[in-house]
Amino acid sequence: MSEETIFTKIIKGEIPSKQVYHDDLVTAFEDINPKAKHHILIVTNKPIPTVSDVEQEDEQLMGHLFIVARKIAEQLGVAKSGYRLIVNCGKDGCQEVPHIHMHFLAGGNLGLGGFPENK
């Protein structure tokens, strides 16, 4: 079993967060250090450390991250105007929290590639 992460504590409600979505598989909440007008983290309830640890049995869970991203885009009214999804992996990917999460960024033109410079 993986070590408990800060995201596990958020999912359990032990650390406060601005939650925007929750179901049996994933929890989504606002990033504490937003890089865009809307910056949400979509986190797997199962504490898988990185994409490199994903197993075949996680296939549906990984697909579900995209389904929830689509729902959040609809909630925020950016489904048509657009948004960016980012998954950092490991040291060189600058992943800070070893618990799989998808960054959802939206709100105005985000520029080319990566995280926008300014929110």
Ligand code: AMP
């Ligand atoms: P990553 O570098 O892909 O692992 O991203 C981790 C993200 O988690 C960063 O964007 C942080 O700002 C965010 N973060 C860290 N702690 C918290 C927290 N307590 N609540 C919300 N977001 C957090």
